[in-house]
Amino acid sequence: MTGWPSLAPRAEAAPRTQMLRAQARAELTLLLRNGEQVLLTLVIPLGLLVVLSTVDVIDVTGRRVDFFVPGVLALAVMSTAFTGQAIGTGFERQYGVLKRLGATPLPRSVLLLAKTLAVLAVEVLQVALISLVGLVLGWHPHGSFLGVVLLVVLGTAAFSGLGLLIGGTLRGLTTLAAANLLWFVLLVLGGIVFPLSAYGGAADALRWLPTAALSDGLRQLLQHGTLVGRDLLALALWAAAGLTAAAKLFRWE
Amino acid sequence: MTAATQGTLTLIRGNPPPKITPRLSAVSAPVLEVVDLVKRYGERTAVDGLSLRVAAGSVTALLGPNGAGKTTTVEVCEGFRTADEGTVTVLGGSPAGVRHRVGVMPQGGGGYPGLRAEELLGLFSRFYAHPHDPRQLLELLGLADVARTPYRRLSGGQQQRLSLAMAVVGRPELVFLDEPTAGLDPQARRATWDLVEALRADGVSVLLTTHLMDEAEHLADDVVVIDHGRVVAHGTVPELTASSQAFVRFTGPAGLDVEDLLRSLGADCVGKESPAGTYLVEGPDGPQLLAGVTAWCATRGVLPEGLQTRRTLEDVFLDLTGRELRR
Ligand SMILES: Nc1ncnc2c1ncn2[C@@H]1O[C@H](COP(=O)(O)OP(=O)(O)OP(=O)(O)O)[C@@H](O)[C@H]1O
Ligand SMILES: [Mg+2]
Numbered sequence: 001m002t003g004w005p006s007l008a009p010r011a012e013a014a015p016r017t018q019m020l021r022a023q024a025r026a027e028l029t030l031l032l033r034n035g036e037q038v039l040l041t042l043v044i045p046l047g048l049l050v051v052l053s054t055v056d057v058i059d060v061t062g063r064r065v066d067f068f069v070p071g072v073l074a075l076a077v078m079s080t081a082f083t084g085q086a087i088g089t090g091f092e093r094q095y096g097v098l099k100r101l102g103a104t105p106l107p108r109s110v111l112l113l114a115k116t117l118a119v120l121a122v123e124v125l126q127v128a129l130i131s132l133v134g135l136v137l138g139w140h141p142h143g144s145f146l147g148v149v150l151l152v153v154l155g156t157a158a159f160s161g162l163g164l165l166i167g168g169t170l171r172g173l174t175t176l177a178a179a180n181l182l183w184f185v186l187l188v189l190g191g192i193v194f195p196l197s198a199y200g201g202a203a204d205a206l207r208w209l210p211t212a213a214l215s216d217g218l219r220q221l222l223q224h225g226t227l228v229g230r231d232l233l234a235l236a237l238w239a240a241a242g243l244t245a246a247a248k249l250f251r252w253e
Numbered sequence: 254m255t256a257a258t259q260g261t262l263t264l265i266r267g268n269p270p271p272k273i274t275p276r277l278s279a280v281s282a283p284v285l286e287v288v289d290l291v292k293r294y295g296e297r298t299a300v301d302g303l304s305l306r307v308a309a310g311s312v313t314a315l316l317g318p319n320g321a322g323k324t325t326t327v328e329v330c331e332g333f334r335t336a337d338e339g340t341v342t343v344l345g346g347s348p349a350g351v352r353h354r355v356g357v358m359p360q361g362g363g364g365y366p367g368l369r370a371e372e373l374l375g376l377f378s379r380f381y382a383h384p385h386d387p388r389q390l391l392e393l394l395g396l397a398d399v400a401r402t403p404y405r406r407l408s409g410g411q412q413q414r415l416s417l418a419m420a421v422v423g424r425p426e427l428v429f430l431d432e433p434t435a436g437l438d439p440q441a442r443r444a445t446w447d448l449v450e451a452l453r454a455d456g457v458s459v460l461l462t463t464h465l466m467d468e469a470e471h472l473a474d475d476v477v478v479i480d481h482g483r484v485v486a487h488g489t490v491p492e493l494t495a496s497s498q499a500f501v502r503f504t505g506p507a508g509l510d511v512e513d514l515l516r517s518l519g520a521d522c523v524g525k526e527s528p529a530g531t532y533l534v535e536g537p538d539g540p541q542l543l544a545g546v547t548a549w550c551a552t553r554g555v556l557p558e559g560l561q562t563r564r565t566l567e568d569v570f571l572d573l574t575g576r577e578l579r580r
Contacts, residue, residue, distance in 0.1 A: 004447065007451050009424055011354040012383060013353040014381055014382050015382075019379060022379035022380070026365070026372065029367075091366075092365070095362055095363070095365075099363065100359060100362075100363035100364075104353075104380045105423075
């Protein structure tokens with residue numbers, strides 16, 4: 001036996017803040033390192049923004065860039081908080097990572113907080129880049145910054161609940177398929193690229209979809225400076241339902 | 254099971270079981286105590302009234318065929334699964350309450366595919382207040398060259414070794430290792446054995462599962478053999494392999510006349526051919542038995558090969574659990 005240092009027991013959990021920092025950093029590293037995630041959360045939204053704002057394919061009211069920046073912001077939040085979280089969590093479960101973390105002193109609440117912090121960090125990056133590209137394209141935002149923060153935080157809570165619900169209950173590949181399919185359906189039906197008015201009578205129902213509520217809320221705020229109570233209510237209801245269901249049904253392996 | 258092996262083993266059949274007290278448990282309280290554990294998966298009973306204890310500072314090996322209930326037992330002790338019946342006491346408390354004092358290496362998996370080896374071990378080390386130096390652990394387990402390789406690109410054996418490092422990085426008092434050397438090359442297996450021995454030398458208790466009999470013989474203070482979710486034998490390796498009967502095993506051509514061999518040896522000897530070409534004889538006196546066997550072989554012009562005069566743990570294991578393949 002050579003070289004082993006003393007292995008004498010000295011077991012003590014680290015302070016929670018240290019665990020949180022380490023776990024959040026790991027989560028963020030994983031998000032930014034994963035090519036598909038970056039495609040989903042940054043490349044596609046930015047690409048859509050540039051194309052839709054400059055090419056006259058979809059009829060919108062008002063200036064094109066002013067219509068599309070809020071929609072693409074909503075898409076970015078959905079991609080990170082919903083699709084990205086669902087897929088990431090689904091595979092972590094399948095690979096036994098979550099189970100293994102359960103054998104360490106890391107509390108579940110700290111794990112979930114770390115995931116949330118990583119999602120928020122990516123969203124800050126997304127909002128900064130989308131705003132920058134929007135400004136270059138001639139975007140004129142209105143409304144209060146705090147209003148945007150409120151909408152984005154509520155939207156993140158709503159989408160995280162749904163993402164964790166899917167990722168925490170379905171198998172890895174099923175999650176991948178379901179999350180991507182829903183991403184596409186919500187992209188089309190959620191008022192991001194096509195104005196809801198394009199769907200005629202169905203618009204009144206579609207308005208309650210989380211994506212529609214977030215894109216409409218951001219659009220009303222950033223285009224006209226008004227904060228719409230119905231959109232806030234819709235997001236809050238989705239957040240409450242999604243997070244409650246996720247907390248109840250989430251399986252760690 | 255042959256008639257001859259009856260009574261020579263510490264068999265547990267029916268109640269009350271004959272008990273062999275592990276060497277160390279007399280001196281200090283056990284670090285793990287499982288009493289009458291039952292765990293069911295739907296209709297199937299995976300663990301069926303199992304009791305065991307791990308003495309402080311000892312290495313205990315859990316042996317058993319595939320599906321015997323080893324992983325299930327260990328996972329209840331780790332707090333991953335809840336017992337349907339019975340009690341599990343870990344370091345004097347409930348499994349969930351002592352997580353930070355216990356190190357766990359599951360049977361396969363458990364790493365973020367996208368994190369590098371050093372990042373993964375570094376992350377786990379940050380969950381503890383006084384961790385080992387991750388780089389030193391990687392070095393000692395032969396992983397320094399792949400420290401910057403993502404987990405998903407490590408070979409199976411490298412993932413195993415990293416998993417082992419993750420189990421001990423927090424300086425635990427008790428370590429659960431579920432098949433720690435499955436799929437390892439001989440050098441890596443040695444390194445793992447060294448680590449287990451170093452852990453014991455420094456007072457860390459270890460419960461490991463294995464299918465390798467030489468591993469259990471080499472490492473374990475106590476061996477617990479389980480089958481169908483029950484303990485079928487336990488004791489130290491010498492206790493389990495000890496026998497009041499002498500024992501000779503050899504290989505030769507298949508189909509030798511065992512009846513004739515036994516007649517030549519005397520009335521108090523028993524034996525059999527199992528499997529074909531392997532002969533096993535037991536009798537009261539070792540030297541006599543060996544001389545008798547070789548003399549009989551000489552009259553037949555047979556050279557007995559691979560002569561063996563001591564039962565191995567594998568013999569005990571196969572006698573206890575049968576030789577058929579499991580479903
Ligand atoms: N999650 C599960 N759901 C249903 N049955 C299970 C589950 N896990 C294990 N089993 C069953 O419980 C029994 C014991 O399994 P366990 O994994 O504990 O065996 P083991 O001794 O570790 O086997 P191995 O040597 O193959 O690792 C087996 O019959 C197995 O099929
Ligand atoms: Mg197993």
